[in-house]
Amino acid sequence: MRSESPDRPTKFVVIATLAALLLVLGALGALSAVGVAAEAPSQTADGDPFFAVEITDYDAAVTEGDALVVEATVTNEGTTADSQQIHLKDDRNNIVDSVASPALTLEPNESKDVTLTWDTGPGDAGTERIKVVSDHGADNRTVQIDEGSFFTVEGVETDSPVEAGDDLTATVTVTNDDPNVTTRDVWIEVDGDSVAESAVELAPGETQSQTLTWTDTADSAGNWSLAAATTGDRLTTEVTVTESESSESTDGSDGSDGSDDSTDGSDESTDDDDGGSANSSDDSAKDDDEGSSSGWSIPTYVEKRDNGAVEGDGVVELPANEVAVVDFDRETVSGLLIVDKLRELPEGVTAPDEAVGMYRIDPDDEFADENATVTFAYSNETLEESALDRVEVVRWNGTAWTELDAEATSADGRVTVDAETRGFSLFAVTTGGESNATAGAESPANTTPGGEAAADANATSSANETADSEAADADANSTDTDETDANSTDTNSTDTNSTDTDETGADETDEDAASNDSETETADDSTTDATEASEDETPGFGVVAALLALAVTAGVATRGRRRE
Known part of the structure; x- marks a missing residue:
């Protein structure tokens, strides 16, 4: 019969004590890790705005040439204020309307409603996936745009030149190329600004001339670009507005001694020589x-x-x-x-x-x-x-x-x-x-x-999401x-x-994919940061060490009981 070593109980006590210490240290480490992980999301979110987008109403079906209106609510779910542009995009990723000048400004947890409009035209017919995007969020919907009926602008005639202050008339000839009776607006623009318009109804194949009038002002003298337009078509011509005779007479008779005439003459000479004054600079630009x-x-x-x-x-x-x-x-x-x-x-x-x-x-x-x-x-x-x-x-x-x-x-x-x-x-x-x-x-x-x-x-260079939320628009893996x-x-x-x-991948299978992807990316980033923080900053041995210590303690206790 083998005799027991007199110091064996002492060894068991030492081992059990060490195991208990490991258990305590491991538990403390686990608690610290939980604390760091809990604090990490607020630390990573600190200072970051996040403009979430939700489409609340929209025109599900329109006809080419009509306006497609989209209403959306934008909410800053971040922790700091920011100003961002909000864009409405068509299926080809073209921006068709924006809240941009000024941009939309939101405080944390603040929401605002925006209205965006797409003025559709020829070539837009079909099933389209529209989307409203911010720098971070996006939401999309499917709309149907039916083929529309349009006029062709055949020609435009004006009574140019006219004197400043007189009416300038433009006769616009349009044809209905559609097999249906169609009503469309016809208008004239002067240097991009609409100055007169009229609704015209035409039978299939009918051609009609419409006279529109621009009432210019006394200071309108100069050459102007005039466009005759209808939805989907336009023609451009140049018109001239001359100085009125009354204005020239007033200039010529101003000053009985003729000194003003002399001044006028010197001004003209200065213009020809492209002098340094503001007016002569403008005239030089015009002459060129x-x-x-x-x-x-x-x-x-x-x-x-x-x-x-x-x-x-x-x-x-x-x-x-x-x-x-x-x-x-x-x-x-x-x-x-x-x-x-x-x-x-x-x-x-x-x-x-x-x-x-x-x-x-x-x-x-x-x-x-x-x-x-x-x-x-x-x-x-x-x-x-x-x-x-x-x-x-x-x-x-x-x-x-x-x-x-x-x-x-x-x-x-x-x-x-x-x-x-x-x-x-x-x-x-x-x-x-x-x-x-x-x-x-x-x-x-x-x-x-x-x-x-x-x-x-x-x-x-680390922000590999596109500026207009293409990464948030179900393209996060690009x-x-x-x-x-x-x-x-x-x-x-x-x-x-x-x-x-x-653009036609994941976001076309789920109307909410864009916003979900964006939120998932944010959550993933926060989780990653929390994990890194716990690994780098947590004292102790963590959960694994705690489990090992618990196992060693249990084994030692069992062995001790068997020896007894």
């Missing part, structure tokens, strides 16, 4: 404007103004301008586009380095947010071929110049630069490198000088940060040249 809209009061920093009509094919060509072509992604775009070549920049806009040319492109409001490719054209004397690898195109976002995705080529003695943009504002073509531009921080789509929504300057103009990420919902990789 070959057939352009010079009726506006042109700012002194504008060197030359030109305009062109987008006739329904989505393309406007200005062959005599350095902004040679503006090609919209959506072919049904139609309206007026004004291009200014700038001799200097407006107040408050910093000058880019080594600018070849500076421009302001100003389209009609209804397509100011469209995706487009702008083609700039220069002679080799203006832009040398050796500088092609340094050419950049930048756009002013309200606070800084942002680089666009651009490509420069040379052929037949000319250099062309194609740049992709969403929205229009100030543009510059430079050879100064990236020192003066923020890559990928593309501004709100519809910014214009003096009325821009502030761009989000906090874009980072690795393409295609909402930027410079192959970098834009967190301000503004970049133009979206080439979404899966």
Whole structure:
């Protein structure tokens, strides 16, 4: 019979004590981990806004040419206030309406209702998936757009020129190409502003002329672009308003000694010599404007103004301008586009380095947010071929110049630069490198000088969700940060040249997929941060160590009982 070692009970006591200590330490570690995990979500959410979007009402079925109205509620579910643009997009990801100038501002837990309208037109018929998006959230619905009936504008005749203060009449001829009796509005625009309209009813194949009148004012003298339009079609012509005779008589007789006449003559001489005054600068811009809209009061920093009509094919060509072509992604775009070549920049806009040319492109409001490719054209004397690898195109976002995705080529003695943009504002073509531009921080789509929504300057390379919530719109697995103009990420919902990789994928199977995905991503990020915090900051050995200690204690106790 083997005798027991006299110190064996002591060993059991030591082992049991160590196991108990491990158990206590493990329990403390587990409790600390729970505490860190519980606090982590509030820490990661601190300082982050989140604009959730819910469509509350919409037109489920409309006819081409009618307005499709969408109502939505936007709620800031984050912890800080923010201002964001809210966009309505069609099935091709084109922005068709926006809450942008000003952007929507929400305090934490605040909600606001927004109303967005899509003025549909020819080519929009079909089943469409529309969506309302913020920087973070999105919601979508399916709508049906039936084919509509439209008129064709056959011609427009005016009694131009007229004297300032007199009525100018325009006779617009339209034809109903539809097999049904159709009523459509016909109107005239002067430099993009509607000045008269009338509803016209036509039988199938019928042609009718409608006379519309523009009542100009005494200070309307100049050349004006007049467009005769109906939904889906337009024709543009130029009209002239001359100085009235009474105004000229008053100018000529003012001052009995003829000194005013002499002053008038010297003013004309100053205009011809392109003097340094504000008026002479404006006149110079007008004189250089070959057939352009010079009726506006042109700012002194504008060197030359030109305009062109987008006739329904989505393309406007200005062959005599350095902004040679503006090609919209959506072919049904139609309206007026004004291009200014700038001799200097407006107040408050910093000058880019080594600018070849500076421009302001100003389209009609209804397509100011469209995706487009702008083609700039220069002679080799203006832009040398050796500088092609340094050419950049930048756009002013309200606070800084942002680089666009651009490509420069040379052929037949000319250099062309194609740049992709969403929205229009100030543009510059430079050879100064990236020192003066923020890559990928593309501004709100519809910014214009003096009325821009502030761009989000906090874009980072880690924010691989697109600015206008394409990642929230069931495209979270995309690795393409295609909402930027410079192959970098834009967190301000503004970049133009979206080439979404899966717009018709997951988001078409579930109307709530966009918002759910966005919330899931936020929850996943919070969980990940909490886990990392618990691993890095928690004292003790954690739950596993506690379980091991418990097992060792149980084993020692059992063995001790057996020995006894």
